[in-house]
Amino acid sequence: STRIVLASRPRGEPTADNFRTETVELPELSDGQVLLRTIYLSLDPYMRGRMSAAESYADPVEVGDVMVGGTVSQVTESRNPRIAAGSYVVGYTGWQTHAVADGDAVRVLDPSRAPLSTAVGVLGMPGFTAYSGLLRIGRPQAGETVAVAAASGPVGSAVGQIARIHGARAVGIAGGPDKCAYVRDELGFDAAIDHRAPDFADQLRAAAPDGIDVYFENVGGPVTAAVLPLLNPYARIPVCGLVSQYNAATTPEGPDRLPAFMGLVLTKSLTVRGFIQSEFVADMYADFERDASRWIAEGRLKYREDVVHGLDNAPSAFLGMLHGKNFGKLVVRVGPE
Ligand code: NDP
Structure with a gap:
């Protein structure tokens, strides 16, 4: 071998x-x-x-x-x-x-x-991560806005599509025009924003005119910084991954942003909840397999x-x-x- x-x-x-x-x-x-x-x-x-x-x-x-x-x-x-x-x-x-x-x-x-x-992929661990984290922690309601980064990847693409299946608006964040076009035109997200664009934060604000109710956290870093001011009262943040930080060897310089973040959690009554998908397997995997297979067959969950x-x-x-x-x-x- x-x-x-x-x-x-x-x-x-x-x-x-x-x-x-x-x-x-x-x-x-x-x-x-x-x-x-x-x-x-x-x-x-x-x-x-x-x-x-x-x-x-x-x-x-x-x-x-x-x-x-x-x-x-x-x-x-x-x-x-x-x-x-x-x-x-x-x-x-x-x-x-x-x-x-x-x-x-x-x-x-x-x-x-x-x-x-x-x-x-879509019928395995990443698809289940999207399904369980979004539905159990994010709990998107019809008419709400769900934002997710790494939106062309297996987790993010499923998060946005499942949010739409539940009647929410999906705002995707992805790197570069090709990924954004795919997320918007093929996956059917309501908007897709390039996090590398110089005016990313302004574009994101324009794409979420009613604010953000669920931020499915995949990346951390500057994307999160742009999302935080847009969060609505009682917004939910399933913390799934922080891929922009995985190679970080040092703590970023600059002011300590933790007090301001905790202040936001308090005044906006935010729910910030990390998870590892395995904790939901016993409870939700059978539902996931049934729902995801059906949505794929119906053309509502693409990958x-x-x-x-x-x-x-x-x-x-x-x-x-x-x-x-x-x-x-x-x-x-x-x-x-
Ligand atoms: P992807 O296939 O989407 O790959 C990661 C993507 O992250 C890249 O393609 C890139 O997309 C994006 N990215 C990388 N660096 C940055 C950056 N600095 N800023 C913004 N975006 C960046 O991965 P998955 O769908 O498999 O995973 C998505 C997230 O979910 C990861 O954080 C992963 O760790 C997490 N995860 C968590 C699980 C859990 O149980 N909690 C289980 C499975 C996954 P782009 O080019 O669009 O920026």
């Missing part, structure tokens, strides 16, 4: 040198296990967190260990009575061409139901994938994602379907 391991921990911006490719022999299967051939590897922003030793909600990848990640694979050998050889599964086997996994740690997919790659070919290209694709080089859900095609 060929695999990509964490060679060293980055300080600030990661580079290709933080990764190393290795070839290893896989162990023999034990009872209950399956041998998997990776087809798709999902690349996600949270992997930046796993590269660091800083305390987080999940353990870091140890130096020398294979990089973690969601995968879609085919079972090539099975010692698990529940899982037939030849079947397709979604699992968490990381950046490698083959893996041995416990049958309990994978979920069998029906390849006739949806394209295999969607199991790590876009950015497919990179070959495991060797995973590090550069991952590094690019932290700067918005991906356009849609980033997946690596590791092997044939």
Whole structure:
């Protein structure tokens, strides 16, 4: 099996040198296990967190260990009575061409139901993140305005479309004119604003004339600073991710903005609630699968994938994602379907 391991921990911006490719022999299967051939590897922003030793909600990848990640694979050998050889599964086997996994740690997919790659995208973890965070914490009401950044990506694109399904206005924020055109014209958001435009804050204000009731936080940084003055009383902020900060090695200079922020939370009666999608799985995953499948079939939930070919290209694709080089859900095609 060929695999990509964490060679060293980055300080600030990661580079290709933080990764190393290795070839290893896989162990023999034990009872209950399956041998998997990776087809798709999902690349996600949270992997930046796993590269660091800083305390987080999940353990870091140890130096020398294979990089973690969601995968879609085919079972090539099975010692698990529940899982037939030849079947397709979604699992968490990381950046490698083959893996041995416990049958309990994978979920069998029906390849006739949806394209295999969607199991790590719109019908998988990112789609569920959007669904659970928006509906459980954001609670958009008809006529309200929902704003979300990284709006062409798997989480943001689903947030805006689900907000519209619930009768809210969706304002997307994305990097560059092509992504904005896609968000507005193909995904049907009510507006899409380029966060790199010099007059971004003014454009955002014009796109949200009635203020913002739900800010689904994906990025942090200057985007959040532009959103805060537009928040309405009782606005909800599901804090999902802060991708603009993941490579930050130092605290920004300037005045301490925390007192002003807490003042805003108080005077506007804001709800600011962080979440990790896994906390909602037991409660909401079945509803998500039912609703998302139906919305896709009805053409109301669209998605876009950015497919990179070959495991060797995973590090550069991952590094690019932290700067918005991906356009849609980033997946690596590791092997044939
Ligand atoms: P995306 O595929 O959307 O990729 C990240 C995007 O972030 C980039 O494409 C880029 O889009 C945008 N971005 C990067 N840097 C900046 C910046 N400095 N300012 C503004 N935007 C920036 O990722 P996902 O949809 O997979 O993830 C979106 C967010 O959701 C992330 O923060 C992620 O960590 C979080 N997440 C949280 C989960 C949870 O359980 N809490 C689970 C899954 C994801 P653009 O070019 O448009 O700027």
